[in-house]
Amino acid sequence: QVQLVQSGAEVKKPGASVKVSCKASGYTFTGYYMHWVRQAPGQGLEWMGRINPNSGGTNYAQKFQGRVTMTRDTSISTAYMELSRLRSDDTAVYYCAWWSSSWVQSFWGQGTLVTVSS
Amino acid sequence: EIVLTQSPGTLSLSPGERATLSCRASQSVSSSYLAWYQQKPGQAPRLLIYGASSRATGIPDRFSGSGSGTDFTLTISRLEPEDFAVYYCQQYGSSPRLTFGGGTKVEIK
Numbered sequence: 001q002v003q004l005v006q007s008g009a010e011v012k013k014p015g016a017s018v019k020v021s022c023k024a025s026g027y028t029f030t031g032y033y034m035h036w037v038r039q040a041p042g043q044g045l046e047w048m049g050r051i052n053p054n055s056g057g058t059n060y061a062q063k064f065q066g067r068v069t070m071t072r073d074t075s076i077s078t079a080y081m082e083l084s085r086l087r088s089d090d091t092a093v094y095y096c097a098w099w100s101s102s103w104v105q106s107f108w109g110q111g112t113l114v115t116v117s118s
Numbered sequence: 119e120i121v122l123t124q125s126p127g128t129l130s131l132s133p134g135e136r137a138t139l140s141c142r143a144s145q146s147v148s149s150s151y152l153a154w155y156q157q158k159p160g161q162a163p164r165l166l167i168y169g170a171s172s173r174a175t176g177i178p179d180r181f182s183g184s185g186s187g188t189d190f191t192l193t194i195s196r197l198e199p200e201d202f203a204v205y206y207c208q209q210y211g212s213s214p215r216l217t218f219g220g221g222t223k224v225e226i227k
Contacts, residue, residue, distance in 0.1 A: 033214075035216065037216075037218075044206065044218055044219070044220045044221045045155075045163065045206055045208075045218040045221075046218070047215065047216040047217065047218065050214055059214040059215070061215065095162055095163075097162075099210070102168075102169075103151070103153065103168050103169070103210055104168055104169075104172070104174065104175075105165065105174065105175065106153075106155075106163075106164075106165035106174070108162035108163060109162065110162065111162055
């Protein structure tokens with residue numbers, strides 16, 4: 001079955017960076033864009049960007065341009081999202097997710113809580 | 119950027135009642151590329167509806183979606199106890215960018 005397993009919770013200080021991983025199994029990792037979506041405590045969902053696991057090409061939301069880097073390692077079917085210059089308002093649960101062709105199915109990781117606090 | 123506005127923010131209803139949730143887009147959503155998700159505390163979102171009106175795999179038929187252009191609706195015909203949750207709409211027509219609405223919480227009255 002399809003699984004996306006994310007790395008564990010992180011606590012970071014303001015100004016630091018965090019790198020979250022998302023290990024995929026049960027489907028062709030290189031066949032579908034991997035997206036990253038975050039959710040601040042008690043807030044809604046916010047799209048951060050996506051990576052084409054086949055080519056490595058990325059598209060980022062303008063809000064995160066210059067601070068986010070999405071990469072992948074196809075040998076281990078894992079996608080990564082690194083966010084730099086962290087601020088307290090980056091405290092959120094970060095999800096990886098992908099959608100099948102024609103968007104008829106949606107698969108999400110379990111989420112990774114990143115807490116930014118001094 | 120397409121902005122999605124959901125209303126109401128909170129819907130207080132009893133089990134067995136009908137729920138009607140609205141999602142309005144700031145500009146037309148191409149090809150009805152509009153989805154609805156359910157999210158419960160501590161869980162990832164779950165896809166309910168795609169293409170504005172098609173139910174995802176395994177979704178009960180008490181959930182239905184309708185609408186086109188800028189106005190979309192999610193209807194839950196008879197609320198079951200497990201339906202009390204937060205619901206989000208999402209547009210995926212302006213690829214690559216995805217946007218989500220702010221959510222509607224359906225709570226037990």
